[in-house]
Amino acid sequence: MRAMSAALFGAIFGVGLLLSGMLDPAKVLGFLDVAGAWNPQLAFVMGGAIAVAFPAFLIARRRERTLLGDPLTLPPRLGLDRGLVGGAALFGLGWGLVGICPGPGIVLLGFAGPPAWTFAAAMVAGVVVARGAVPVSPG
């Protein structure tokens, strides 16, 4: 049941990515190029996503259990550290270099051929290397 719902939500997430334009590095890089011919299209992706997800987090904060009866805990909201900021900075550099973040990196494996396989293999290698180098994080 948990795997089935996760697969369903993964697929909905993927269709959302496909429709939104996040799978097209030209659009992503156009959105990030604020000094050039800025394309604001992808601001609507985050706007639409947060508009729908925000109420769910409000509900989740009032609940102790999920719809399937598992404990419901939310990640910590406070507490900044060097890993968070440094890691986010490195992630941004890679995102700006290629125009693909992790979700699109997985969906593109299905239809974008060897360039997508190369990117995803490097991404997983980066995750595994960093995971070995720093203490295991929750999640």
Added chain:
Amino acid sequence: MHPFLQSLIGGGLIGAASAGLLLTNGRIAGVSGILSNAAAFRPGVWRWAFLGGLLAVGLAASLLGHAAPPTLSNAGPGILIAGGLLVGVGTQLGNGCTSGHGVCGLSNLSLRSLVATATFMATAGLAVFALRHGPALLGLVQS
């Protein structure tokens, strides 16, 4: 359909999937975190199922004749490997990516995610600026 509307609807679906995974499975739809824990073989078939759902959409797109984005096809292997490594290492150290921090974290009113999102947006913008406008600024090419 206007591209802005299409992006809004796509974003809405991303938000709906995140809401569903949160309220049904009690999990954050952060793709880098799911990928990281799946790659470490932590218990939880749901992670592979979620990633399988994402991949299934890509395969369905392939069957429907969806073409690879030209910008990706034209990127050289060096850029793809460097970008992939930075994305992998960065999201692991920073504990999240565009989905985990950008969508879920901001929806959860998390200061950590706000700082992370502002940081990766800024460095992504800097990378694009350096690649697209750096050579002209340095006088290496005629702009």
